[in-house]
Amino acid sequence: MADKITDEMIEYVGILAKLQLSEFEKEKAKNDMNQMLSYIDKLKELDTRNVEPMSHIFPVTNVFREDKVENENQKDAILLNAPKKKSGCFQVPKTID
Template sequence: MSISKEEVKHIAKLSKLNLTEQELDKYTNDLSDIVNFANELSNIDVDGIKPTAHILDIKNVFRKDEVQPSYDREQILKNAPSKDAGCISVPKVVE
């Protein structure tokens, strides 16, 4: 296994996912396969090749600092499951 069960637990926690023991085993296998597959790339000799910062050969894509109208608040909040006082309402996080 190129990825341990503990690592999968850690990633699940960071992703706010609750996994059952069964799922943990399954994802440990699946993710190991994915990592192994990606690790094939490590076998390629990259001596003298510049690290890739972007897959396209582009640079300096900028826009001017000019204000344009924002969206109506109704539009912005349309998909929120819960809203209040013009805001999205979520379970308490502020201490």
């Protein structure tokens, strides 16, 4: 698969990415993409028949925890920070006429 990237492909990718590449940049991109394909060819040599497909590198099981109320009913302590309060609530200036 390596060395399959053509000048036309680089030109097409540049158009799709809306890039204006110089000749030097096109050649560099072509070499970089060929190196990536060479690496993929190298990976294809690995025997993965007994490797189970996975979505995470670590086994993920029930990452949820049970909800526990820890700071219940701190209304009075919170209202101590209010510059103004009315009927047990923060009093704020009216914003709509």
